[in-house]
Amino acid sequence: MGTPLSTSSTSANDPGALPLLAGRGLPDFAAITTDQVEQAIPHLLAELNGELTELETRLDARLADGPPLGWAEVMDPLQHLGERLRWSWRVVSHLNGVCNTPELRTAHQQQQGNVVAFGNRAGQSRSLYRALQALDQGGSALDATQRRILQAELRDMQLRGVGLEGEQQLAFNATTQHLAELATTFGNHVLDATNSWSLTLGSEAELAGLPPSLKELLAEAATAAGEPGKWRMGLDMPRVAPFLKYSERRDLRERVYKAQVSRASSGELDNLPLIETILSLRLQQAQRLGYGHWAEVSLAAKMADSVASVEQLLEELRCAALPVALTELEALRSCARRHGAPEAADLKPWDVSYWAERLRQESFELDSEALRPYFPLDSVLQGLFSLCGRLFNITIVADTGSAPLWHPDVQHFHVFDASSGEALAAFYLDPFSRPGSKRGGAWMDECLGRSINKAGEPVLPVAYLICNQSPPVAGTPSLMTFEEVETLFHEFGHGLQHMLTTVERPQAAGINNVEWDAVELPSQFMENWCYERGTLMGMAKHWQSGESLPEAEYQKLLAARTFMGGSATLRQVHFALTDLRLHSAWSPSCGQSPDQMRREIAQTTTALEPIAEDAFLCAFSHIFAGGYSAGYYSYKWAEVLSADAFSAFEEAGLDQEDAVVTMGRRFRDTVLSWGGSRSPAEVFEAFRGRQPSSEALIRHSGLAVA
Numbered sequence: 001m002g003t004p005l006s007t008s009s010t011s012a013n014d015p016g017a018l019p020l021l022a023g024r025g026l027p028d029f030a031a032i033t034t035d036q037v038e039q040a041i042p043h044l045l046a047e048l049n050g051e052l053t054e055l056e057t058r059l060d061a062r063l064a065d066g067p068p069l070g071w072a073e074v075m076d077p078l079q080h081l082g083e084r085l086r087w088s089w090r091v092v093s094h095l096n097g098v099c100n101t102p103e104l105r106t107a108h109q110q111q112q113g114n115v116v117a118f119g120n121r122a123g124q125s126r127s128l129y130r131a132l133q134a135l136d137q138g139g140s141a142l143d144a145t146q147r148r149i150l151q152a153e154l155r156d157m158q159l160r161g162v163g164l165e166g167e168q169q170l171a172f173n174a175t176t177q178h179l180a181e182l183a184t185t186f187g188n189h190v191l192d193a194t195n196s197w198s199l200t201l202g203s204e205a206e207l208a209g210l211p212p213s214l215k216e217l218l219a220e221a222a223t224a225a226g227e228p229g230k231w232r233m234g235l236d237m238p239r240v241a242p243f244l245k246y247s248e249r250r251d252l253r254e255r256v257y258k259a260q261v262s263r264a265s266s267g268e269l270d271n272l273p274l275i276e277t278i279l280s281l282r283l284q285q286a287q288r289l290g291y292g293h294w295a296e297v298s299l300a301a302k303m304a305d306s307v308a309s310v311e312q313l314l315e316e317l318r319c320a321a322l323p324v325a326l327t328e329l330e331a332l333r334s335c336a337r338r339h340g341a342p343e344a345a346d347l348k349p350w351d352v353s354y355w356a357e358r359l360r361q362e363s364f365e366l367d368s369e370a371l372r373p374y375f376p377l378d379s380v381l382q383g384l385f386s387l388c389g390r391l392f393n394i395t396i397v398a399d400t401g402s403a404p405l406w407h408p409d410v411q412h413f414h415v416f417d418a419s420s421g422e423a424l425a426a427f428y429l430d431p432f433s434r435p436g437s438k439r440g441g442a443w444m445d446e447c448l449g450r451s452i453n454k455a456g457e458p459v460l461p462v463a464y465l466i467c468n469q470s471p472p473v474a475g476t477p478s479l480m481t482f483e484e485v486e487t488l489f490h491e492f493g494h495g496l497q498h499m500l501t502t503v504e505r506p507q508a509a510g511i512n513n514v515e516w517d518a519v520e521l522p523s524q525f526m527e528n529w530c531y532e533r534g535t536l537m538g539m540a541k542h543w544q545s546g547e548s549l550p551e552a553e554y555q556k557l558l559a560a561r562t563f564m565g566g567s568a569t570l571r572q573v574h575f576a577l578t579d580l581r582l583h584s585a586w587s588p589s590c591g592q593s594p595d596q597m598r599r600e601i602a603q604t605t606t607a608l609e610p611i612a613e614d615a616f617l618c619a620f621s622h623i624f625a626g627g628y629s630a631g632y633y634s635y636k637w638a639e640v641l642s643a644d645a646f647s648a649f650e651e652a653g654l655d656q657e658d659a660v661v662t663m664g665r666r667f668r669d670t671v672l673s674w675g676g677s678r679s680p681a682e683v684f685e686a687f688r689g690r691q692p693s694s695e696a697l698i699r700h701s702g703l704a705v706a
């Protein structure tokens with residue numbers, strides 16, 4: 001067995017005593033250094049590999065002889081092995097995200113492959129697989145949570161090909177490897193094609209309409225490319241999106257748009273042949289595993305039970321969005337006509353962003369920077385905490401200073417049950433951006449998961465909540481944009497599911513074992529509250545005058561939420577349906593190329609048909625280079641759940657305090673409490689009293705027929 005951490009043995013020669021291998025409690029961030037990563041992780045992996053071998057030998061022997069296997073003989077040791085690695089590796093990944101240095105990044109990269117290799121070894125172990133099957137079929141009495149954990153474990157192992165024999169398994173493993181390489185090549189082609197295109201603008205006339213921040217970006221890019229005094233356009237999003245939105249030069253918008261949609265579709269960086277190969281190989285893999293096509297493999301681990309149910313949801317959204325998108329396009333044409341623009345008669349894809357921005361400014365000028373003074377961090381936190389108190393009967397209290405922190409900006413909080421006073425959880429909040437040492441974006445991560453330790457005592461969950469908003473400067477507190485407020489609420493929703501779980505089996509506590517098309521339910525649910533009058537007006541107070549957000553600004557926020565909502569929904573439906581059909585209906589012998597199939601789908605899922613140069617699939621990295629294959633629909637699927645959950649509060653009456661409180665308790669006692677211990681369909685139904693409906697999402701997106 002491993003070296004137990006003993007406080008007396010802190011010899012520098014004993015890697016087992018390193019703080020990075022403590023394996024329990026809050027990490028001592030200040031005591032964890034980069035060289036410990038290089039020392040501790042290989043040491044830990046060597047130990048865990050040894051223990052895994054012992055476990056496999058023990059299980060093989062037990063299967064050959066003896067009474068049926070019990071949970072404690074298989075699942076508990078497996079969980080403990082995994083947890084020791086997770087505890088240490090989570091600290092490394094966390095610090096790599098929030099306190100990055102070149103040394104730490106290198107150490108993280110060097111060890112990551114070994115950590116993944118250990119996971120692969122355990123996930124493909126025939127001995128473990130046989131033991132899990134025996135546990136599943138044996139006479140052991142298992143409760144519903146144990147059954148669900150076991151089923152998920154078996155399914156994941158099967159999808160890694162562990163159940164295949166001989167030639168089939170060799171072919172499966174070789175293809176898995178090949179697919180990983182193709183995904184990398186696909187992604188690199190997109191990146192290289194994006195970076196290899198540029199357009200130098202030499203005169204002010206070519207910059208007509210561009211905002212100062214974009215001009216600055218273009219000037220910097222030109223200087224970096226050895227053309228000082230000029231402006232350089234590229235195909236990266238920070239330049240393309242604002243250019244198409246603001247440039248008054250229609251000819252330049254056309255050039256940029258065409259270059260953007262034809263990335264990686266010709267020459268050395270052509271992704272077209274890769275697409276057919278990837279789709280064909282995925283189909284073969286699915287068939288080796290006994291499925292009809294790749295979409296069935298993807299759905300095996302998701303809430304959506306069949307391709308037909310996903311198609312049905314997308315069709316409901318399409319029917320609601322298409323007429324609205326066509327009306328929106330007509331409104332853009334009218335706007336262009338009012339301004340005497342020739343494109344009014346023949347609106348092209350490169351005109352859409354531009355006229356949408358003009359129309360948006362004419363309809364409601366929402367200046368997101370001007371709202372910042374109404375959202376100082378402290379008052380947003382107060383608003384968020386008091387909402388959670390009201391809805392979920394919890395109290396959130398700032399820590400007095402006992403917890404170890406990784407940076408002075410970080411705050412630590414405790415969460416108590418408001419009625420019993422019982423401690424439930426804790427979380428860290430790291431709100432501000434730190435360019436150079438902190439990864440961008442926002443996320444929630446586990447620090448500690450809920451479990452029962454070996455001594456039979458409960459371990460309380462602890463969450464990391466990481467945001468990237470502007471830090472306070474000289475006498476001014478951190479003032480947030482509305483978008484940053486939404487992001488904080490979103491991540492806090494993930495945090496609530498992690499922290500308020502009552503499941504004691506760590507494999508299904510909190511967000512663990514929640515199907516990923518359902519995992520955004522609590523996070524997007526919380527975002528809805530940012531638009532609720534009481535919640536928003538309660539926290540949006542000017543940091544100097546204390547004055548509430550003006551009503552007109554609130555109305556603009558509501559209008560902005562649904563502006564061009566039909567087009568936005570239709571776009572997501574187009575992507576999701578294309579992804580799903582390519583992975584369920586396409587085969588090399590189906591008589592259509594993937595591009596032809598996409599264009600056929602576009603006939604009913606786009607308001608403006610794709611132009612001839614449009615090779616969108618060649619840059620659809622989500623499904624060809626990322627993990628979203630036959631899963632892109634998940635964005636909309638989860639939105640249906642979260643909008644429908646929020647609509648339970650709307651139906652009860654958002655101004656009916658008793659009803660809101662009752663509904664909030666029910667949300668805590670089902671969605672937040674049960675986590676991954678039951679199927680998401682069962683959890684949702686227990687909360688909502690019925691199956692999910694897309695009605696609320698359609699209404700919130702402004703697509704409902706009046």
Ligand SMILES: [Zn+2]
Pocket residue numbers: 490494520523
């Ligand atoms: Zn999320």
